[in-house]
Amino acid sequence: MNIKPIGVVKSDLKFKSESPTQGTYVENSEAKIVLNSGSNFEQALDGLQDYERVWVIYQFHKNENWKPMVNVPRLENEKKGVFATRSPYRPNSIGMTCVKLVGVNGREITIAESDMLDDSPVLDIKPYINYSDSFLTKQPDWLDKAEEDEYQIFIPEYLQKKIQYLEKSAKLNLRQFIDTQLRFKPLNQDRKRIEILDDSESGTKAKISFRTWRFEYNVDRESLKVFMLNLYSGYRKEELKEGEEDPYGDKNIHRKFNKKFN
Template identity: 40%
Template structure:
């Protein structure tokens, strides 16, 4: 190790249902998810984990494994006036060294598995280190927060129609995808911002947002986002037997359409 080059090896890997960048919450406190960190065997990490389960929260230091470049100026998910900020003044993943931190809730420790919830990491995220969250040392709620102090707290309320909620429950049973939480994370602010989200205008003045290979139809009325429907983003031709299935999920869509024919 020298001042010019520092090499780290992961101590473990995150395992969870979130696999794609657009599923990541802005911060762990906005997520409603569960998963676990599997530490590597034969490294004496069992002893290293002793005494950790007495803490309610932990810091997880990880690598942004899906990012391969960096940007000196970035536009975070929630900004005042659509401005760009220096990356060191944000927690954006586009960093010279792709290192992230997440304060997560600790559920339990079993062997080499650290069970966590409410985090902003994806499946297969490499974990570099784990540290305890110490309230008297790590919490300074009265501190100035730079440009974040300018953010207007303009959040939309999310209402999910019964039909859409029923379909979301079916999809969750089929493949474990939590669409309700996805909507709360993605649509609570700037729900129709096409430059930031996978949203498209839809017929009748509605909008849709992509969630993996599904689409969710919604309406914006005053300060409320009304979730109206959920449907497959695959065409009938794409769902025919023998067609390529790069995401290994077409059987879920076929079973969904058996219950809800187009």
């Protein structure tokens, strides 16, 4: 069997930690599918613009292995077989997502509500058709019971300035990361790089890591609210001295950030 990518996804979602469990969680974020040249794909797209949604078959290109049993986002401490889930850890690393179609221009398809990472190889595109793609079918009991509490996230103005600075200067999609990681299960240490700093009647204070950056926040589980507190460098002061090793190539932006905000 010979399967070749027909194009690639261009998205602001660069890392797996930014990708939501469902594309509908990123309603306002747009991405593009750029099809390969020289294959008459412009003609192949004729008529696609008349649909509201399309299926995209793509490759989980950042997954290096598969797992027969996987964690289910909505279940605590319970695993299911990978074929009973939509986990990306599949034997052939093939994903399928239903995205909102915004527009078609030549070989470029603009989409929204996408959970695909940047540079994901696209294998096929099919229209979503109501009468053939929508079924009211039976689901496992564990899926029906596994409802998630959705948290509201509050970011103060002083922290928004830090986020805006890094999003502009370091091209980091920090607001998407916060929404993806903390909107549901903001204290789940099994699936996220989270450290609990304090747990009291007034709430739980925690820290979450995004690459070499750290966010601190408070969680009120009764009101289902997350209050963002701070954003700072994950490097120690001595690690940011000139001449120190820079394996991720980002220490200069950390120095500039510290100079501006500390």
